[in-house]
Amino acid sequence: MPAYATNMRFKFPIVALTLEIITIILFAVFAVYDDGKGHGHDSHSNDTHHEEPPMKLYPMFQDVHVMIFIGFGFLMTFLKRYGFSSVGVNLLLAAFGLQWGLLMQGIWHLDNGKIKVNIFKMINADFSTATVLISFGAVLGKTSPVQLLIMTILEITIFSINEHLVASTLKASDVGASMIIHAYGAYFGLAVARVLYRPGLRDGHDNEGSVYHSDLFAMIGTVFLWMFWPSFNSAIAETPETQLNAVINTYLSLAACVLSAYAISSLVEHKGKLDMVGQLFPLIFTVTLFQEFKTKTNGFTVVFVPLCSIGTHSERTLAGGVAVGTCADMNIEPFGAMVIGFVAGIISTLGFKYLTPILASNLGIQDTCGVHNLHGMPGILGGLAGIVAVALGKKEGGEAAMQAAALASSLGFALVGGAVTGLIMKLPFWGQPPDQNCFDDSIYWEVPEEEDENEESLAHADHSKNKAEA
Amino acid sequence: MPAYATNMRFKFPIVALTLEIITIILFAVFAVYDDGKGHGHDSHSNDTHHEEPPMKLYPMFQDVHVMIFIGFGFLMTFLKRYGFSSVGVNLLLAAFGLQWGLLMQGIWHLDNGKIKVNIFKMINADFSTATVLISFGAVLGKTSPVQLLIMTILEITIFSINEHLVASTLKASDVGASMIIHAYGAYFGLAVARVLYRPGLRDGHDNEGSVYHSDLFAMIGTVFLWMFWPSFNSAIAETPETQLNAVINTYLSLAACVLSAYAISSLVEHKGKLDMVGQLFPLIFTVTLFQEFKTKTNGFTVVFVPLCSIGTHSERTLAGGVAVGTCADMNIEPFGAMVIGFVAGIISTLGFKYLTPILASNLGIQDTCGVHNLHGMPGILGGLAGIVAVALGKKEGGEAAMQAAALASSLGFALVGGAVTGLIMKLPFWGQPPDQNCFDDSIYWEVPEEEDENEESLAHADHSKNKAEA
């Protein structure tokens, strides 16, 4: 049985400062500016980038940067009492992760013993943090910052091994990283969540809900991810022409995904509370993530049922971006990209409806943000689409077997790596929060007492009103 | 009399899936990647773009993309109970619209029977959706997603006809699309709103209000539109030099517009509720859109009066971007752009104050977001400024008569097209929401019960539920 703890007054500073100081020392030893004279052993074989203007990729980098910090950060703000942690811990993990990712990815491509930092490597560093942020979604609300820093180190280290294997050894294609980021990050997180299974949360938690405005904050994250996904999938393409293809494919896949995700959501959702109101016979655009817990438990009160609605619903419009990742730069033609997005929207939506409850009840995988539906299955779909596309000759020099091996490798590293990481995170030292403090900012942050959605504050409100009247 | 309905369980998925499948088939037949070897019959005569690096316009495209999905989406979140629909339906319409726009604009410029997709065409596709999103503002809260999908198809189809006429036949100049997007979108939407006139909403609606944080969400949309407007007006300029001019003109016009809009708002506003508070003698920065309903009805309770304040107020700072659109790439000199923005800010603000109530009471045009003030009048102002600028020789080879014809054409297509579209949207099948469900997310979305403004509003909820049950 793990020891729970909430007091991190010394643990967190010690861990954070130690990690940062070690990182700075490693940078002092290994990192230099790229002077443009290197040999270009970058992953994804982008030797061509080295003769280009040093700032050429900078706008792409900033789009990816927005996805990492605004997109992922605000995507997870749907929980009514966990918004500070979603954005704030996202910032912490990504800020540390990008430094660690620069090192871990850099050591595979040393140039005279040095890591030559450039925009291309910074994009890849941002990418490596995406795996952590996806996994963060699976364990959101149930882990401490110290646990998550440990996860960051391990997940990025293992990621960089798998990435090197896929790109340099297998020479598989995965420009938009359906396999090495999305599938990897999702199954890594699910493995961690399985190891950290909390029976006490089987029947849900009071704070596992959303409020109206928390869902709107989540939409900020969703829409920024949706808009900039073409940059994510094309940033490290090898030529301007394949980059254009990747942009077009992702743009169209995402657009088609919106239609299918909305349509299927509307079709499969039961009417939830809206039946009760009587006069409302809604087109229910949306499923609710935690609704599933209700289905499962039969005892969850209706008040907390329709949660996370727009957040998770709109998330699934992103599945098209995930699924088209691997073959984004291939000649799959615009309609091919749209078919992939269309299918991804359907799969993702059905997953939220039918698969998440099964995972939770039968397999003990409590997936807070439904990353399996958004990143996991669409990631595998992307990997499979890549195998098919390569087999059909849509990528010069590609080999379907290598694509399949890359998918298998990504899943294998994810599941084994995630399980081991979960076990390490379970060590008592790291201060896992007890069940009753899950999904609650106030365990780690100073939360203003006078809150919008806070019953406790009502007494104060009363008080100040009386004062005003006096 | 139209049949009202709220149950869209089958209608919406059938319509959405059918439209998407048809679209994918059309893409399979017509759309290919641009290989850079085309003949370049693009609208706006941008043959030059074809020899340029394929990704050159990509940063511009992403700015426009942010305006479409964040800008327009969040601009409309000011309604206290309609934020999900504003952002979510905006995403739906724009995602479908950009696909449809690529097809509709593409068929005028086929190259060997194919539409060659590139960044330039993607920008134009995003542009075409802007017309729909402007019209959406006029009917916000009073139409179903199915109705709006129908509007999207018709409005973009008619837009592409008018755009072709203006650009290729009349050879008029409208780089920032004051006429073909803003005036067109606004009057199209107003015509639709006229046809869909709801006498039952003459006295306002309980949900037609804003709350403090919904206005702040609207500011996100406003500010992103404001910032990226220079990209909107310059994205498809023909040369880097005219592109620079368009950026400078728009930047300065917007800046001047802020000052005049704020100043005039402060001058013309009556003091509203603030008088009651006694000690507050405010500089009222802002008018309130729905306030106008009060002026009109004399019976609207003061509680729901001061709505949409910052949202609509700050919207008018955008009028400068609209009005300078047509002549953004002309040599009107920086101060000329500032004068246009300055005048646009005044006109837009006075429109909110004096014209919107007249439109609503005398003409039966219920313009939820005041698009007439933000896009309609500034769009016409932009068209007129273009006529004058061309007449003064500020654009090489331009003809003032052709500019005037372009403005007339845009308005004509808008009014006729909008009226016909409104009649089609009025067909009972599409499920127009009944009056009492207007401006309410919960008709289409699963809305969390525990809301911000609502420990308090629970009583209301209770109340309205009782009403519903009664």
Added chain:
Amino acid sequence: MPAYATNMRFKFPIVALTLEIITIILFAVFAVYDDGKGHGHDSHSNDTHHEEPPMKLYPMFQDVHVMIFIGFGFLMTFLKRYGFSSVGVNLLLAAFGLQWGLLMQGIWHLDNGKIKVNIFKMINADFSTATVLISFGAVLGKTSPVQLLIMTILEITIFSINEHLVASTLKASDVGASMIIHAYGAYFGLAVARVLYRPGLRDGHDNEGSVYHSDLFAMIGTVFLWMFWPSFNSAIAETPETQLNAVINTYLSLAACVLSAYAISSLVEHKGKLDMVGQLFPLIFTVTLFQEFKTKTNGFTVVFVPLCSIGTHSERTLAGGVAVGTCADMNIEPFGAMVIGFVAGIISTLGFKYLTPILASNLGIQDTCGVHNLHGMPGILGGLAGIVAVALGKKEGGEAAMQAAALASSLGFALVGGAVTGLIMKLPFWGQPPDQNCFDDSIYWEVPEEEDENEESLAHADHSKNKAEA
């Protein structure tokens, strides 16, 4: 004693319209488009830019633009009742400031008597507004829009003198403007705040708090600033290579700063209210700005203590961007940048904890947003780092003495200019708000009555509380 006033019905429009009309006339006389044929006397010696494509810097400009309007605007929305003013007045000041900045910076570099407007000059104009927005943070909630417009004129005028002195006379290096923007803006604002000292606010103010969602809005501003800071520090670098270095240095400095700021926050914070709750033994990520007032006064009720938490806490993750500004384009090596960011995070955090209360109680400087900790001290640190880096030969041709002179000049102009400006702002005419109306949007904006945190709703709240107790 200053005369207080809240009625700005005529003052504000007269001042705003007069300023804008004068500005337009000055633009008519001086401003023309840059035709690329100028002599290039721009500050920061960027002659090279003139032969480059006119739109080359545009993506950088837009990043800076987002920082100015979204970043600074939303950074200050943490106050529960001052969000409209934060974003709206930020827009007003920046919109006017960028016009004034174009003129003031332009007159030092006339080309045949004309200011040739281009993207580079627009970036510098945006930069000049940043000084005003930093100072705005120090006096947030305590000044009227008219006062702030006066401050904008004076601060930008003085800024452009100091900038010219630093760049052209002293030829000091300050690419990311640690000294001429951050230190200058902070100490200018602090001097103004000192002159406008309000004894009546010594014990805090009811509205000086945040609510849960206002802190999340502030995170939007914080994260956009954090992400785009590399653009801020590199936008006007002289060569692509130094631009790359500036990006890398800023990116790494910011990342390191996150870790140290979070760690030190966690270490130094007392447990505040969380102790009271009993079961929560938090890792307190955050200090609270206004908490300090409590420490000072010993009489401030606990209800209003834990404010501004995430806002101010996360702000300090930005200190790394400020501090690395001056030497961002120097060869300080990646780890050097990280050390600077690491130290800046510590200094900024300790400043919030220990220095802000001293400033307020002993020196009478009421610094609403803690700009001293975010911009002041990190700015000086940046200036000192620049002196050291130049002394160590990290910048070709640099002279440490000139760097020191630049820092002294920036501080001197800030303190003297701020004091004089404060005295002018204190003139009765400008309508300083009385103490009881500070930090309150409703003095200047129509605020919706049905608000999140609204007293009327308390009755309802009461109701649900009773229900909860039952």
